[in-house]
Amino acid sequence: MTTPPAAPAPAPGAAAPTAPYDALVLLSFGGPERPEDVVPFLENVTRGRGIPRERLEEVGEHYYAFGGRSPINEQNLALLAALRAELAARGADLPVVWGNRNWDPYLTDALREAHDAGARRVLVLATSAYASYSGCRQYREDVAASLIALAGEGRALHADKLRHYSNHPGFVAANTDAVVEALESLPPDARDGARLVFVTHSIPTAMAQAAGPRGGAYEAQHEDVVAEVTARVGERTGRALASSLVYCSRSGPPSQPWLEPDVNDHLRELAGEGVPGAVVAPIGFVSDHMEVKFDLDTEAAETAQEVGLPVARAATAGVHAAFVAGLVDLVLERAAVERGESPRRPATGALGPSHDVCPVGCCRNLRAPDRPAACGQDWTDPAVPA
Numbered sequence: 001m002t003t004p005p006a007a008p009a010p011a012p013g014a015a016a017p018t019a020p021y022d023a024l025v026l027l028s029f030g031g032p033e034r035p036e037d038v039v040p041f042l043e044n045v046t047r048g049r050g051i052p053r054e055r056l057e058e059v060g061e062h063y064y065a066f067g068g069r070s071p072i073n074e075q076n077l078a079l080l081a082a083l084r085a086e087l088a089a090r091g092a093d094l095p096v097v098w099g100n101r102n103w104d105p106y107l108t109d110a111l112r113e114a115h116d117a118g119a120r121r122v123l124v125l126a127t128s129a130y131a132s133y134s135g136c137r138q139y140r141e142d143v144a145a146s147l148i149a150l151a152g153e154g155r156a157l158h159a160d161k162l163r164h165y166s167n168h169p170g171f172v173a174a175n176t177d178a179v180v181e182a183l184e185s186l187p188p189d190a191r192d193g194a195r196l197v198f199v200t201h202s203i204p205t206a207m208a209q210a211a212g213p214r215g216g217a218y219e220a221q222h223e224d225v226v227a228e229v230t231a232r233v234g235e236r237t238g239r240a241l242a243s244s245l246v247y248c249s250r251s252g253p254p255s256q257p258w259l260e261p262d263v264n265d266h267l268r269e270l271a272g273e274g275v276p277g278a279v280v281a282p283i284g285f286v287s288d289h290m291e292v293k294f295d296l297d298t299e300a301a302e303t304a305q306e307v308g309l310p311v312a313r314a315a316t317a318g319v320h321a322a323f324v325a326g327l328v329d330l331v332l333e334r335a336a337v338e339r340g341e342s343p344r345r346p347a348t349g350a351l352g353p354s355h356d357v358c359p360v361g362c363c364r365n366l367r368a369p370d371r372p373a374a375c376g377q378d379w380t381d382p383a384v385p386a
Helices: 035-046 051-065 072-089 107-116 133-152 169-185 205-209 217-237 263-271 288-306 321-338
Strands: 023-028 094-100 120-128 158-161 195-201 244-250 280-281 309-312
Touching: 023 072, 023 107, 035 051, 051 288, 072 321, 094 107, 094 263, 107 133, 107 205, 107 309, 120 133, 120 321, 133 158, 169 217, 169 280, 169 309, 169 321, 195 217, 195 263, 195 288, 205 217, 217 244, 244 263, 244 288, 263 280, 263 288, 288 309
Parallel strands: 023 094, 023 120, 120 158, 195 244, 195 280, 280 309
Antiparallel strands: none
């Protein structure tokens, strides 16, 4: 396991390492806790898209197969605890609160509680590592909506968002460890020629083309991380393995182009080519939520068994020590930037560190381009009524 050294505690009298922030907000997608919550949760997720209830009930079967409960909430609680422990170990007294976009605890409630506890400037950590509308701007839109609602209550808050961390050394180290461990769990005769199959959530091609300041960032960031992890796995194991980037969880109509190939189609192709085995690595996901537990551990596993392809599924970053330490590194980095300092901005691969403040039009909303999005160059905090 790769674990970076912890930063030293601040010297007596020095500025708090997390200043000017009063709280860290863990912002996630959310998920149902019981069967009767499933369809209402899915209605929240798809509101405004005109998806019929019958389709929502069909998707709900994925959740009912796991008792009607999403694993994401438990995983967020684990990450919350790990972040608090890492901050405390570094002498950083920063409250960490948790809010969701689509289910309880909702973001607005979390921010209201933080404000009532004295917070006036918060840093948002989204559980999405890559640039895209659904992975970044949509979170920023929810932050904006919450800040506007709270301003209407007389509660003024400023929020910044942590930069994209897909190529941060902590995230890459966690995924490298997971792929190496999964590779070694394959049958011995399948390891040398195994294919590394990196999986992420499919999105509409139009959304992919609009990702980032200049477009194409979603695919470019994934490809950069895939190349880096593949190279590191080769160095660690002495095996020069081929890798591929594939997609899961398509949910749009057949007439709408989405990113391909699908992971199931790809596994069938590998079996047809005589590949002896594969590691399925969910590089696009931070934790083992429903897209991992159902789309990979259920559907893709069934496909692999059907075609006779030995497959090992790599772990997500979860609460891997290097990942958690890396997130706290990013918190301290951003705090230093806001204090006017010039901290190191580590990044692996070829793309370099992402921006701190999203440029105008970054990951634009193709359906509602005028919807306010916080944490960007074109955002102004809402005024509190006199």
